[in-house]
Amino acid sequence: MNRAVGLDVRALRVFEAVASSGSLSSAAKLLGITQSAVSQSLSQIEEILDTQVFDRTRRPFKLTPAGIALSRRARSIVDEMDRLVVHVRDADLASRPAIRVGMIDSFAATAGPAIVKRITASASQLLLWSGLANSHAQALLNRQLDLIVTSDSLEDVDNIVRRAVFTEPFVIALPRARLKEFQDADLTKLIQRAPLIRFSARSHFGAVIERHLRRSGHTARPFLEIDTSDVVMSMVAADLGWTITTPLCLLQGRMYESQIATLPLPGPQLSRTIYQLSREGEYEDMAENCFQVSRSILESEIFPEVRASIPWLRSGIALC
Numbered sequence: 001m002n003r004a005v006g007l008d009v010r011a012l013r014v015f016e017a018v019a020s021s022g023s024l025s026s027a028a029k030l031l032g033i034t035q036s037a038v039s040q041s042l043s044q045i046e047e048i049l050d051t052q053v054f055d056r057t058r059r060p061f062k063l064t065p066a067g068i069a070l071s072r073r074a075r076s077i078v079d080e081m082d083r084l085v086v087h088v089r090d091a092d093l094a095s096r097p098a099i100r101v102g103m104i105d106s107f108a109a110t111a112g113p114a115i116v117k118r119i120t121a122s123a124s125q126l127l128l129w130s131g132l133a134n135s136h137a138q139a140l141l142n143r144q145l146d147l148i149v150t151s152d153s154l155e156d157v158d159n160i161v162r163r164a165v166f167t168e169p170f171v172i173a174l175p176r177a178r179l180k181e182f183q184d185a186d187l188t189k190l191i192q193r194a195p196l197i198r199f200s201a202r203s204h205f206g207a208v209i210e211r212h213l214r215r216s217g218h219t220a221r222p223f224l225e226i227d228t229s230d231v232v233m234s235m236v237a238a239d240l241g242w243t244i245t246t247p248l249c250l251l252q253g254r255m256y257e258s259q260i261a262t263l264p265l266p267g268p269q270l271s272r273t274i275y276q277l278s279r280e281g282e283y284e285d286m287a288e289n290c291f292q293v294s295r296s297i298l299e300s301e302i303f304p305e306v307r308a309s310i311p312w313l314r315s316g317i318a319l320c
Helices: 009-021 024-031 035-049 065-094 105-110 112-122 133-141 176-182 187-193 204-215 229-237 247-252 254-259 284-309 311-316
Strands: 098-104 125-131 147-150 160-169 171-175 197-199 224-226 243-245 260-264 271-279
Touching: 009 024, 009 035, 009 065, 024 035, 035 065, 098 105, 098 133, 105 112, 105 125, 105 229, 105 247, 112 125, 112 284, 125 133, 133 147, 133 204, 133 271, 147 284, 160 247, 160 284, 160 311, 171 176, 171 229, 171 247, 176 187, 176 254, 176 260, 197 204, 197 229, 197 243, 224 229, 229 243, 229 247, 229 254, 229 260, 247 254, 247 284, 254 260, 271 284, 284 311
Parallel strands: 098 125, 098 147, 197 224
Antiparallel strands: 147 271, 160 271, 171 243, 171 260
16 A cells, blocks of 8 residues: 555556557657656556556557556546646636736837736736727726726826836937938927827827927927827838837837937927826735836836937936
8 A cells, every 4th residue: 555655646647658659759759758757657657566567578568457457547547637737726816816907009019028928927817908098097997997007197086006117208219311410400490301290199198299399389280190109110210200209119119220210309308107007905916016027027128128229318218
């Protein structure tokens, strides 16, 4: 009895593989282990049972009467263990919260994949929305989302937990071929020399840029108005005009990096802060975990890439 206790599921799994394939090498390949490990497991089984389970004089291997008796029960034991593992994992997964997250496009497309990969380890299900900040804010208030990463802090809304994640400046993005022409130009000259490609005023991002232009006394004629950063960057890369954007949005359109140059925004400076918002008293542990993961990913992966692309930016983009 004491010796039989040493007959573990791993050894039975090896036995079943050899029984079905008829050879040590085929079983080793099936299980992803060495042929030596397969042989050792079979020797362990035969030592514990004090009998041979395979007739090794025949090819492929044939089960002995003892092996046949073992095979009748081994498969059910292995299958039962597999079901047990699945049951335990499902129970663990069911105890983790399902969470609905919204991220603005520029954040979702750059930092989003690494963040989602990390936080799904502690959530049973994650639903991710990307898009405009305005739609996310409304979804959070309507309880369609549990947590959002946005540039709109919803300062006039009560019972919201606001975590400031990072700050980045607005910059000028222009066709690289026209860098010398625009290098020393102020906003007035930029507007005169080439069309301004706008971010949609329906977005919080576009509205912030429009307010800044009005306050600094600048008016640009209507031309192109676009919702997403990658499309804006494609228009700039095609030499259709210039735009006011941020480093994260530039990173989202990184496929056009070789065709686009960046300059500091002339005149009064403008920056934006990205916040993580959630409702008070809900998913507090998950919200804090997501916040810390976001900061870690930004510091280790996103900021170095941004600074490599825009060397003059240096500490202009930083955690709050």
